[in-house]
Amino acid sequence: MNMDMIIVGSLALDTIEAPAGRVENAVGGSATYASLAASYFTTPGLVGVVGSDFPEEQKQAFRKNGIDLSGLQIVEGKTFRWGGRYSPQLDQRETLFTELNVFESFSPELPEAYQNSKYVLLANIQPDLQHQVLDQITGEPFVVVDTMNLWINTALESLKRLLRRTHLLIVNDEEAQMLTGEMSHGAAARKLQHMGPKLVVIKKGQHGALLFGSKGEVFSAPALVFSRVTDPTGAGDAFAGGMLGYLANEQSTDFATLRRAVVWGSVMSSFAIQKFSATGLLQLKQSALDNRYHEFKSISIF
């Protein structure tokens, strides 16, 4: 079976401290959140690496959610570990530790069935690794890139080269400003489009998200106002996974479909942050997803 959509990113065992509590060695990482979010729309192929200590039941949970694991490398040693602590208002995060472990020597390898995929999500990892995935693709997929301030600061040249291979870039407002020097979202998006991606999403946290199209189109997606936030980790990864999963299932990237994809990304993100680590994205019912989508609609319609 050829994979329609593949996701490369990190898999991690996270230790997270937040006002609502603490979890230790909980399954996280950008590819985990993104592939779980995408799994409600399509069968995503997961490209990444874990150590021999990665819990078997977590692999089962991935499979049960409909994720293909033939691109997941299992390497003797310890899984990537990350620890972080949130501020009381959840608006700031401090990294407590980072242990790369098996991730240090990770080199993504795409199974043959992945090389023709039409939708590729390069979730948040080192840009050189994102390039390596694209280098193995034989077709002309729709390429979505997520990144973070760390790579803007430490791997800017590689990231800029990557942007020239990108169709849709997803960044938050701080990253957009770092990359362009522009305070205004509109001006930042225009500059980002000149750097490569025809489509740009700027996420604004509690203020929703903006989507910029190639012909000057703009879509402003709302955020939910009374959403319960337990653990913001993975919100952006879930957004990217949900957004591209929806596009892959619709087999379209026209602007009307992209608008709805941004809302579906927001829906998946809203589930991710309700529970610790990635558990908020496990075994969701279609009716729960549909109700949440309707909430986004009812808050913004006039």
Add this chain to the structure above:
Amino acid sequence: MNMDMIIVGSLALDTIEAPAGRVENAVGGSATYASLAASYFTTPGLVGVVGSDFPEEQKQAFRKNGIDLSGLQIVEGKTFRWGGRYSPQLDQRETLFTELNVFESFSPELPEAYQNSKYVLLANIQPDLQHQVLDQITGEPFVVVDTMNLWINTALESLKRLLRRTHLLIVNDEEAQMLTGEMSHGAAARKLQHMGPKLVVIKKGQHGALLFGSKGEVFSAPALVFSRVTDPTGAGDAFAGGMLGYLANEQSTDFATLRRAVVWGSVMSSFAIQKFSATGLLQLKQSALDNRYHEFKSISIF
């Protein structure tokens, strides 16, 4: 003729410095912006005071825009003057001078035709003056209050008493936080509702506005992304005037009407900031208003 809607607030001659230029003694003040914005929906009655130096052609401009001036006091002396300077990004404003002049001894007096009005906008002025207007009303109007950080700091008790007489409070996010101590918009709105007004609008500048209803309803209105900003002065006043003008014309305050009213307020605000002082609100064509309303719709629909 009985006035359906009246507006009390300040009339001023403003000196404004912004990156786009400078104007001197341009007609401004909260009642000016609000009544011009409202005039596209209804015939608002303007309650305020100016000095004998207030330009006759400006009164003509008000009348030409369909504003009733029988509640406007003209007092021997100089009109209230205000000077301000905006930062290069327009995100900060410094007050250069304030000369109260005839405003110092202002005591609003409602003509008989105003005392039965059904929609009362207490635009931004000292809360004691806002009380004085309500004290002269004989009916049971729908009361909208706008205010600012100055009155929260210097006249909080009067403002709190006023909130108990208020149906709809319009504040920006900073004012909402000052009044409630809550960072989250949802929590702030709930607290404000407990202070009196069943309906609360929290304006978020470039992120749009949120409307909170009495039964837990929420509406999130978008902002335009590529709007040209020449002079932000009066944006909030125009919002309030446009919003209540629309409600007065629709003769309804149900939630669906309130949603559209928030967007019409945003439309009027978007015109106000395109030109210096209140000139952006003069002699607008219906087709321009309709097109702008459609822009808000097209940016947010999915």
